[in-house]
Amino acid sequence: MATNWEVVVGLEVHVELSTETKVWCSCKNEFGAPPNTNVCPVCLALPGSLPVLNATALEYIIKAGLAMNCSIARYSKFDRKNYFYPDSPSNYQISQLDLPVCENGYVEITLRDGSIRRIRIKRIHLENDAGKLVHAGDDVAEGESSLVDYNRAGVPLIEIVTEPDLRSAEEAGVFLTKLRSIIKYCGVSDVKMEEGSMRCDVNTSVRPNGAEEYGTRSELKNVNSFSAAMRGIEYEAKRHIAVLEAGGRIDQETRSWRDTKGISVVLRSKEDAEDYRYFPEPDLPPVVITEVDVERIRATLPELPDTIMHRLMNQYGLSAYDASIIVSEKEFAEWFSRTVALAGAENAKAVANWQINELNRTMNARGLGPDQIPLTPDQLAGMLRLMEKGVISGKIAKTIFEKMVESGKDAEAIVREEGLSQVADEGELLKVAMEVVAANPKVVEDWKSGKTAAAQFLVGQLMKATRGRANPQLAVKLVTEALEKFTSQQ
Amino acid sequence: MSYKLSATRLNRLFTAGELSAVEITEATLRRIEEVDPQVRAFLTLTADRALERARKLDSRRRSDSDLGPLAGVPVAVKDNMCTDGVRTTCASHILESYTPPYDATVVEHLRASGAIIIGKTNMDEFAMGSSGENSAFFATHNPWDLSKVPGGSSSGSAAAVAAEEVPLSLGSDTGGSIRQPAALCGIVGLKPTYGYVSRYGLVAFASSLDQIGPFARDVEDGARLFEVIAGGDRRDSTNAGKTPPQVKFGGEPSLKGVRLGVPKEYFGAGIDPEVKARVDEAIVQMQALGATVDECSLPHTDYALSAYYIIAPAECSANLARFDGVKYGHRTAESSGLLEMYQKSRREGFGPEVTRRIMIGTYALSSGYYDAYYKKAQQVRTLVMRDFEAAFQKFDALVTPTSPIAAWGMGEKTDDPLTMYLADVCTIPVNLAGLPGLSLPCGMAGGLPVGLQLIGKHFDDARLLQMAWAYEKSTQHHEARPALEGGR
């Protein structure tokens, strides 16, 4: 009888902070610069160089910690993590071991079924990033040589470690999305996985349902996207289960995820694990953080996605799903706010509708990011006003929307220039309806014999003839009237 | 014979227009040419740069009288301090051709003070040693007796000053590397309070212990150089951001009101009787100057050496990891891959003492041993500090020998590293506690200099210098000069 297994996942997420300068020196923290142009004695670990802590990096980690409900250490210190690798100029990383800046926080996630889970944040600490290695050949193992660029060496990183509270790949995906959103809202990182400013290692284990003890976990590195993380978790869980069900044991290993092949391969076993020989960093004094410091930084926190989401649901009656899409990016939430302010609270749901559907679709089709919203609040509010006044119909609004995006003009101007205002003149519409009816004798016969679809066809024809400007309710009424008139005349 | 003059004197003569910087520099270079083949204090002479600098100073002096407190004074710099565009080797093969692209903060200060940097001096490799014999290139000799060691690790800087090659030099002190060679060479050497002088640009050996300090032939000169290099530096996070008060010398030398403690643990079994006799005489002399003297105890003194030989190697094992053949320094000619490249480059680049200390340090930090070694050593460090704190409740300064023995013969202690380590028993505790320590000559033992050590409270360096000056002025020890053949 096969055991029912529970999957247990913990994540270690590294996020590059978007400070102006590196964490231990004043070289620019800049992605994409020509190799080795943002370097100095400190980040190159030239003999005699010394680190000096970036005040903003400290502020940012505290801010991120507060946004994740962590307690901020009153006394925090740095430690050296010793290992040799060419991307580490000094062959040690300055990190934090036992006294990290943030501890014991949580992030709440909403799953598809509507349930809410609280994922605990064990700790967040500050450390420096390493340089970049470019390998001749396909990867590390195959290259004859490697080239090292130290521009990234010294960029501030925060490492966020969760408790093993996640129970599925789906949860991990939702968590990562939420985490990314929170960090982005705080303005402490641009969290672009494709640029490496957010990276994730995944720890997976399984245990029989109901078991208290955790199973042995394996660590997965080289996970380059949220969906890769989810695929990796599913693979590892399956792998663990297969091994255990065959009576084997899971080795505590570090593995590398090969996304294109959909498999993980062993990088090193527990026995080969590097002994990091941590010791307190002698070149950096400790950091003492007061209540006053914490409150000052807390006051700089923006309204976070969860808070905004609940506010939108309460204030405007939006559904949880709709609200969650609007808050998924800070820029969307702000755009929504401004638009509702212009269009009126009574139109909040309409604004949400247009934003989540048409606007979202348009942006995806054009590959636009949240900082590139191709429509102004004024434009949408203006269009909604025209709809409210009956100047345009709902049907033609979509066309107008497209044109607003393309031209940047407001709805009123477009309606005026292209003559798209709704026709609601009954007399005029009846004339056109009569023409349409007369032009389709076969359809009229169908209608006479009771086929109601015939009337719909004629309504469609009326819309076509008026280039979509006919008021839809009137169109139906008048087509019926025209049919009756026509058939009575015969 | 300007090379015989003190820095203070030279600066005055230069400022007054009586001696030109070029004359001073040329005389210095001639002196070096004469005696350094025997003393071997220098690794790199920057004669052209020095003369260029001297010429500039001379031309500026015509229009500007204030060119800095050390204007016109030749200074030598230990080769573990970065000098932009000038080879900096730390007396190691691994940096044999390394040229830093920046100046250490202290070097910047020297330039701003008008000093003329003459060259880089020899040392024990990466500052690890107590005799100068660990230099990868050649050993420096004691000017008092060329068959004897000058002490270490600032062997060249001490010898250069003692041999009257330069009036001033900079050294670094991690476990005694300024004070001990000062004692063995009969000159003044100061290890400032940890945090007084910026370490930016000093190639790190043990980060929590290293400090840069001056060598001079008298206290006033030493004070002037100390004042030039001390002060705040935002590039060093362990720098305390303090500027020492300027020490005023003059008047009748007196130690009235000064309470001196004599820690009995520093006069233990290993001390040479002649050395002890000189130190005892010095203490009597200080009493004659008005100081009150009392015995005291620093009970954890004997453990300080062991704590140091865990802490310093541990920190150095990490500090020297950067020497890997990747970005600078020696890389092995052939290797089958990265791992071999690391191993061979470091093997070829580091000498035995450096290798030993990296290994001890790595071991002390390694999994399973951290608590028993590194953590334990840092706890003992706390106990050593508490000993000093207690003593300083009752005393203004402590008086000890700097070294339990005078200079020994070259090659005498090189077989057993442990024997060499024991030479630093009087100086090490001061580094662990971060206190200021000064060594100055107090006589001879068998024709070789003996050093007296004064230990002060944190940031009390100026007072220490004042006390030392009073003692110095009431004796003639600082006037003695080695008789170097070839000297004019």
Next chain:
Amino acid sequence: MALTRSQVEHVARLARLGLTEAEKQLYTEQLTRILEHVESLDRLDTTDVPPTYHAVALQNVLREDKPHQSLDREKVLSQAPEAEAGCFKVPKITEG
């Protein structure tokens, strides 16, 4: 406590020091002697004694987040044992 040869090999490996067989032997002896000496610390009772990592207590030494002039790349690479395409070049990476 005597160091074993394999411990010396392990330590040398951690520190990326290539040692000859003769050196391994020599260092095993020398390091054992040194470690035996420093083990005198075991005699001291350090219960409840906090370790001192910084002899002079400072805190919150911070730097403003403003960029400085970075080093000129030519100067940087001029010291490199091997350079290519503006990068430092290293041999085949044989370890993970």
